[in-house]
Amino acid sequence: MADVSLRNIKKAYGKVEVLHGISLDVKDGEFVVFVGPSGCGKSTALRIIAGLEEITAGELHIGGKLVNQVPPAERGIAMVFQSYALYPHMSVYKNMAFGLKFAKTDKAEADKRVRQAAEILQLTPYLERKPRDLSGGQRQRVAIGRAIVREPSVFLFDEPLSNLDAALRINTRIEIAKLHRQLRATTIYVTHDQVEAMTLATKIVVMNQGRVEQVGAPLELYHHPQNQFVAGFIGSPKMNFVKGTVTAVDAMGLSVEFGEAKPMAIPFGDGGAKPGQSVTLGIRPEHLGEGARHAMVLTGTVDAVEHLGEASYVHVRRDDGTMLTARSPGDSRAEVGARISVSTDVAHLHLFDAEGKAFPRHSKADAA
Amino acid sequence: MAMVNRRVNFNRIAVHAALIFYTLIATFPIGLVLINSMKSRSAIFGNPLSVPTPATFDLIGYSQVLEKAAFGTYFGNSLIVTVISLALVLIAGAMAAWALGEYRFKGNTVVALYMAIGIMVPIRLGTVSILKMIVGMGLINTLTALILVYTAMGLPLAILILGEFMAQIPRDLREAARCDGISEYRIFTDVILPLIRPAVATVAVFTMVPIWNDLWFPLILASGDGKQTITLGAQQFIGQYVTNWNAVLAALSLAIAPILVLYIAFSRHLVRGLTMGAVK
Numbered sequence: 001m002a003d004v005s006l007r008n009i010k011k012a013y014g015k016v017e018v019l020h021g022i023s024l025d026v027k028d029g030e031f032v033v034f035v036g037p038s039g040c041g042k043s044t045a046l047r048i049i050a051g052l053e054e055i056t057a058g059e060l061h062i063g064g065k066l067v068n069q070v071p072p073a074e075r076g077i078a079m080v081f082q083s084y085a086l087y088p089h090m091s092v093y094k095n096m097a098f099g100l101k102f103a104k105t106d107k108a109e110a111d112k113r114v115r116q117a118a119e120i121l122q123l124t125p126y127l128e129r130k131p132r133d134l135s136g137g138q139r140q141r142v143a144i145g146r147a148i149v150r151e152p153s154v155f156l157f158d159e160p161l162s163n164l165d166a167a168l169r170i171n172t173r174i175e176i177a178k179l180h181r182q183l184r185a186t187t188i189y190v191t192h193d194q195v196e197a198m199t200l201a202t203k204i205v206v207m208n209q210g211r212v213e214q215v216g217a218p219l220e221l222y223h224h225p226q227n228q229f230v231a232g233f234i235g236s237p238k239m240n241f242v243k244g245t246v247t248a249v250d251a252m253g254l255s256v257e258f259g260e261a262k263p264m265a266i267p268f269g270d271g272g273a274k275p276g277q278s279v280t281l282g283i284r285p286e287h288l289g290e291g292a293r294h295a296m297v298l299t300g301t302v303d304a305v306e307h308l309g310e311a312s313y314v315h316v317r318r319d320d321g322t323m324l325t326a327r328s329p330g331d332s333r334a335e336v337g338a339r340i341s342v343s344t345d346v347a348h349l350h351l352f353d354a355e356g357k358a359f360p361r362h363s364k365a366d367a368a
Numbered sequence: 369m370a371m372v373n374r375r376v377n378f379n380r381i382a383v384h385a386a387l388i389f390y391t392l393i394a395t396f397p398i399g400l401v402l403i404n405s406m407k408s409r410s411a412i413f414g415n416p417l418s419v420p421t422p423a424t425f426d427l428i429g430y431s432q433v434l435e436k437a438a439f440g441t442y443f444g445n446s447l448i449v450t451v452i453s454l455a456l457v458l459i460a461g462a463m464a465a466w467a468l469g470e471y472r473f474k475g476n477t478v479v480a481l482y483m484a485i486g487i488m489v490p491i492r493l494g495t496v497s498i499l500k501m502i503v504g505m506g507l508i509n510t511l512t513a514l515i516l517v518y519t520a521m522g523l524p525l526a527i528l529i530l531g532e533f534m535a536q537i538p539r540d541l542r543e544a545a546r547c548d549g550i551s552e553y554r555i556f557t558d559v560i561l562p563l564i565r566p567a568v569a570t571v572a573v574f575t576m577v578p579i580w581n582d583l584w585f586p587l588i589l590a591s592g593d594g595k596q597t598i599t600l601g602a603q604q605f606i607g608q609y610v611t612n613w614n615a616v617l618a619a620l621s622l623a624i625a626p627i628l629v630l631y632i633a634f635s636r637h638l639v640r641g642l643t644m645g646a647v648k
Binding site for chain 1: 544558563
């Protein structure tokens with residue numbers, strides 16, 4: 001089993017730098033998910049760990065050993081690709097046993113491992129089939145099986161679920177989580193889907209434009225995003241952002257004017273804020289409800305209503321054109337075109353400065 | 369809808385008509401050779417376009433060709449030259465295509481460009497230099513000379529076609545193999561080659577037919593006794609004043625057979641490979 005540690009890893013293609021110094025510690029047995037929008041460098045980071053991309057600068061250690069120059073096969077890793085990358089001309093059995101054959105694994109041992117993996121992944125009936133005769137989900141499991149039989153100390157997954165349909169994606173997600181509990185191997189998983197990240201990870205690494213924005217447990221990121229990017233990325237639907245201006249700073253917190261009738265007192269530490277400074281308020285849709293029941297009220301026109309059954313999402317266009325999403329009960333009667341007030345408890349607010357950095361919370365007024 | 373169907377039908381008919389027309393043009397000389405090879409000399413000249421009738425049927429050409437003991441040697445020479453050149457072109461071509469496409473090294477582009485020029489410049493332009501080189505190496509009048517020249521002739525196109533096919537194999541597949549700990553050689557032989565079999569068959573067909581049919585290089589490099597290929601051997605029946613047309617036509621008919629067998633063997637592979645990809 002192995003720790004993985006990245007020390008100021010940089011990657012450049014020619015003059016274009018795509019990773020600007022990534023530092024990260026993955027402890028043995030952890031399930032770490034790299035998440036971020038496409039082009040943020042998460043896949044590149046994974047491929048660097050796998051040894052498929054060379055490191056431009058920095059150090060990569062796996063199991064305490066510097067592996068910058070070690071070829072993929074000797075790093076003790078196994079990778080599951082987004083496209084599955086099964087050998088099309090080999091049966092399922094051969095696909096899984098192929099790597100073992102060249103690792104000089106004893107034949108009986110290799111056979112045992114393949115059959116065991118097939119058992120775990122419910123692939124036993126399909127061992128003699130070719131990949132083209134399998135469904136997407138089955139191919140995915142073969143790809144995972146091929147990784148398992150190598151008994152790696154680190155599993156690497158590159159967006160493994162993005163080619164599956166929605167129902168299968170949820171099933172496979174659960175299976176991957178189960179597998180991780182069973183095998184206890186260090187796992188690094190790349191996805192652009194924050195739901196996958198939240199459900200699978202013990203630790204999430206949010207990346208953006210070749211930088212790590214924040215590292216933390218799923219709920220930590222949800223409750224305490226360090227910046228506006230993380231706040232917007234984690235959570236679904238996306239957090240609402242409302243522009244405002246600081247009008248006063250006192251011991252109780254900040255007063256913020258945000259385009260409604262009167263400024264709002266918000267219990268945040270001042271973070272060096274001065275009156276006149278522009279800030280952004282963050283409100284999660286699940287903390288924003290119809291009506292004026294809570295202290296902070298926003299008004300606008302209903303733009304669209306989505307009924308999901310257990311909840312309804314009411315999309316509100318404010319008078320300045322900004323959009324808000326509020327989570328209402330499933331039987332919401334909001335009608336498109338009608339004026340509406342939505343409100344939230346100030347305890348649930350997030351506050352960001354002009355650079356997107358989060359203000360420290362004033363007290364223990366956590367939403368947790 | 370009906371309009372669309374009619375247009376589709378018209379297109380199909382047009383395409384088929386064009387193909388049938390081309391097939392007729394392409395097979396006409398071959399058919400002519402075949403039917404006339406089985407006729408008596410007077411019938412060949414009297415009515416060259418008619419099929420053999422009992423009155424004109426005559427296998428004298430074939431018996432003349434087969435009685436010439438050397439003919440077996442010609443066939444053997446042609447086969448040896450074609451098969452060995454083909455094998456060298458396929459093996460070296462596939463390996464070169466893989467190396468040029470997969471690995472970035474100094475001179476990569478220059479080598480690839482050099483190969484591309486090889487496609488554009490007809491090898492016959494270099495005949496004099498080739499002859500000098502072969503003489504210099506002491507290989508004149510050997511099959512080795514032919515094999516070397518044909519391998520050089522076939523390589524550029526083989527590298528181009530195989531390289532294109534290899535580029536279509538997803539990068540993930542090679543990287544998965546690398547993660548699996550499979551050596552670069554094994555990735556080439558066990559993953560890449562099986563996947564480009566249709567391309568190999570295509571290249572094989574394109575490579576072997578010109579080699580088998582070539583008259584130029586055998587005439588220049590290996591025209592000595594016992595080294596002639598079948599196309600060159602057939603020429604001996606064409607005299608300055610009298611041509612034994614029966615024998616020439618029979619020899620040419622016989623020469624078609626082996627290449628046809630090779631072609632069918634490869635093209636079956638080709639079709640199987642293509643449909644395999646289509647169904648996937």
